[in-house]
Amino acid sequence: MATEIKAPTFPESVAEGTVAAWHKQPGDSVERDELIVEIETDKVVLEVLAPEAGTLSEFLVAEGDTVASEQILGRIGEGAAAPKAEAPQAEASAPAAAPAAADAGGEKFEVKAPTFPESIQEGTVAAWHKQVGEPVKRDEVLADIETDKVVLEVVAPADGALVEIKTEEGSQVASEALLAVFQAGAGAGGAPAAAAEPAAETAEEEVFEQVGDKIVAPAARKLIAEHGLDVAAINGTGKDGRVLKEDVLKAVKSGSAKKAAAPAAAAAPVVEGERPEKRVPMSRLRQTIAKRLVQAQQTAAMLTTYNEVDMGAVMELRKQYKDTFLKAHDVKLGFMGFFVKAASEALKRFPDVNASIDGSDIVYHGYQDIGVAVSTERGLVVPVLRDTDSMKIADVEKGIVDFGQRARAGKLGIDEMQGGTFTITNGGIFGSLMSTPILNPPQTAILGMHKIQERPMAVNGKVEIRPMMYLALSYDHRMIDGKDAVQFLVTIKELLEDPARLLLEI
Template sequence: MTDIIVPQLGESVTEATVGQWLKKAGDSVSKDEVLVELETDKVSVEVAATADGTLSEIVAKEGDTVEIGAVLGRLGSGNGAAKSAKSDDKKSEETKEEAAKPKAEPAKASGGGDLVDVAVPAMGESVTEGTIGEFLKKVGDSVSKDETIAEIETDKVALEVPASADGTIAEILVSAGDTVSPGSVIARISAGAGGAAAASSGSKPAAAAESAKPAQSTADDRPVSPSVRRISSEAGVDPQNIPGSGRDGRATKADALEFVNKAAQSGGSQPQQSKAPREIGPREERVKMTRLRQTIARRLKEAQDTAAMLTTFNDVDMSAVMDLRSRYKDVFLEKHGVKLGFMGFFVKACVNALKEIPAVNAEIDGSDIIYKNFYDMGIAVGTDKGLVVPVVRDCDELSLAGVEKAIGELGKKARDGSLSIGDMQGGTFTITNGGVYGSLMSTPILNPPQSGVLGMHRIEQRPVAINGKVEIRPMMYLALSYDHRIVDGKEAVTFLVRVKEALEDPERMVLDV
C-alpha cells in the first residue's frame, strides 16, 4: 500500500484545500496520472500517482484543508488493491495471493537487454514542470550511468537529466519543446550488453515514441478545476475559453484570473480571443521567449499588481569605502583569496539596517506578517539568459570576506548556468546593482514575497556641500523600493539613512560599534 501525500507547495505555503478528485476509490490508475487537484492561496497543484495500481482509499475529501505531508489517499497494487483496506484478515489473504502470483519479468529490448526508464528528476520546491531543451544523445547511442542525455529548462534554471543505467538509448519519448513534469518518463535505455543490439535492430523507436505520446485533448473536453470553475462562474465566462498553461492545456487558477482581468479591462463580459501572431517583416525575427524570460516577466508584473510598491531615494558619499578598499585590497586578496568589492559593504550595511527596521525583512502571508530573524540576501546577477537572484545565506554570521567569497561563487555559477533551485530560494531582501551597466538612478521592482529591494547605481564625481564648502566627491544614488502595505514611509526612509551612515563610516560597521 502506498500513501498519496501532499507534496511541497512552494515557499511559505503550509496548507492547501482539496479541490477535485479526478479518480474515485476502486479506479485503476497509471504512474504519473493526475489523481487530485489541490488549491493554495497562490497556485493550483496536481498530485499524480507514483506507481501503477488502484486507488484503494480516499482519505481527504473535496473541500478539506490539508497540510504538507498529509495523506490524501492510498494506492494499492493490482486491481484487488481497492479492497485492501477492508480488514486485517483481508490484507493477509491478498498478501498470500500476491505471493502466489508469478513475478512479472522486466521489459526486454529486442536485443535482450532490460528496458530502463529515464525519468525527469525533481526540479525543486514549487517547480512542477519544465520544457525539454535538447537531447544530447539520440536513439542508438551508447551511454554510461549518470551521463547527461537531455537538458530541461524550468522557470528558474536549466536541469540535466542523467542516464539511469549503462546501455544504449532504445527510445526517446518526447521532443524538444515538450512540457514534462517530475517523474515523467522521457526515454528508455536498453541496459547491459544487449543494449547495442537493441538499437541496431529493425525496430523504429521514433515511431514508438510518437505512439507513446498521449493524444492532446481538445479545448472542449479539458478538465476544469474547481477554482477555475468558480472564477469563471463568478465572472460569467466560459471556462473552456480560457487559454491553459497547465498540463495537457488545462487552465490554472492564474490563467483564469488573468483571463477575467482582461475581460474587465476591456469592458466586456468575455475577453477578446488572443490575437493571432502578426506577420513579421523581412528585417524582423520572431523568437519564442525562454521559460526563464517568461517567468521573469510574470513575476515582475505580479509584483506590480499585488504590492503597494513605493520607492524612496538617498545618496551616499563613497569616499570612505573607496579609501578603505584602496588601502587594503592587496592584503585582503592575499589573505582571503578574493577581491574586496563594493557589494560586501552594501550587504553588511543592509543587514545592520534590517536588524533595526525588521519590517523591511518581513513578508505578508494572507492577513499575517512573518518577521524573519535571519538575513539571506538575494544578489541580482545579469546573465545571457536573463536576471537571476542567487541568495547568500546567514549574512549576519559571515565576515566581510565570507560575504565576498559567497557572492563570487554564486556569480560564477550564474554565469556558467549551474545555479540550482536551492541557490535562488528563500531570500529575505534583495540588492541589485544597475551601476555596473551605467545606471544613474532607477526604481527597482520587488522580488515577491520580499518587502524590500535596494538599488545601487554608478558612482559619479559630483559637487556637494561639505562643512559650508563645495567639494567634488564620488557620490552614488541609492533607491529602496518597498511594499507600503507592511513598511511605513518613516521606516523606509530610516532604513535608507542607516545604510547611508554605515557606508560613509565603514570602520564602525566593520568593528560593530
C-alpha cells in the first residue's frame, strides 16, 4: 500500500510554500526519516522526511510549484531500501571488529549537533578544533556549528579522543545530527595509525592529474607549463604510462615535445607581480543578511526622509557629567542612550512607526523593544533592548556595551535578537556622513545615525560653527504616511536638541 508524502503544517503567518528541491527521484529507495524534499516559505526552509521506508513511486508536484499546508507531494510504494540488502553482511562482520574497538579505549559516545531553536532549521560545521586521535579534556570545544544567527559550540562528553569525524567542515547539519564518534580514554595513537596506510595510498593517487590523455605528476606539470610542451608528445614511463618529471626533462633535452608557436596577435599581455585570488563560501549569517535585505527592498514600499540635529546640547551634557556618570554607573555616557530614549518617546507618540505588518494584518505593539545594530567580524547582528521606555540611560548604555562584547565573541542568544519593534543603526562610528538604512522586517521603520560634523549654521541671524548630525528614517510607506514619518523624525530632533525634555517627558 502506498504511503503519502505530505507538506508540513505551515505556521499561521505562512500561507504557502514553494518546492525548492527533490532529493530523491522516482524509483529511488528511501529510509524512514530520510530527507526527500525541501519546501521554501517566505520565512524558513522546511524539510520533508520519509514517513516510511520504501521506494519513491511518484511526484505529484514538481520543483518550483507552489504548495499549501499538508498538501500531498508524492507517494512511497512498498519495497525495502537498497542499503538494507547489505545489512546482514555488515552485521556479520561487526562482531569481529568489536573486540578490537573495545580494546582501543573506554566507552564510545556519539557527538551530535546541539538542539537548534525552532526558528533555525540547519547549521554549518564552521570548524573542527580537534582532529581524530588528538587527546581532549572533558567539556573542551570539539567543533563550532554556525547558524544564520549564532555560533554554537560542541564540547567533549569526557576525556578521550575523536575516533571518527562523520561530518566535515562546511557541511550542513540538522538539529541533533551525528557529527562524530568519540571514545573516552582514547589517546592520540589509536585511530590515526589505523588510517595512516589508506590515507597515504589515497594521497599518492590524488597528486597525479589527468592532462589530455595523459596522467601527469605535479613536478612534471610544472615543467610542462614552464617550457610550453605538448603533453601528448611526451612518453610516460611511470605506472600505467604516467608522465614523470624525468620524462619531461628528456623531452626538453631532445626538443621533441614543443608546441606549435601561437600567432603573435593572440599572445596574452604579460602582467608582472602576483595577482592572488581567494574564493571562500559565504557564511550562513552573511547569506541570511543578504536574503533579508533583498527581501526587505522587494516587499516593502521603502522611502527615506532626512533631517539634521544640532548635537551641541547633548555633547555639552556629556562633557559636564561624563566623569560623574562613570563613577555612579560604572559605564561611559555615550550618544546611544540619548537616541534610544528619544526614539522610545517618539514611538509612543507615533504608534504606526512602532507597528509591524504580518500578511494583511497590522500588529500594534504596546511596548518599545528597540534593536541596536552591532557590527562583528561575521556580519551585522541586531540584539534587542526590551521595554526601553522604562529603562534609564545608564541601563541602555550597559545593555549596549554587553551586547557589543558578546556579539563579537559569538555568545548572543537567539531570543536576544528576535521580537524588536524598531531599530537604530549608527554608521557614524565608521565615518559615514549620510546613508539610507534598509528596513529590518517585519518592522516598518529604522533610524540611521551618522557622523557628527562641524558645519556653519545660521543661528539667530548669525553664522555659527555647530556640531551637526544627519538623521535618516527609512519607513514602509504601506504602513506609515510621509507626514507621520517626518513628524516622528522631527520629534527625535527636538528631544535631542533639548535633552531636558527627555527627563520632563514633554
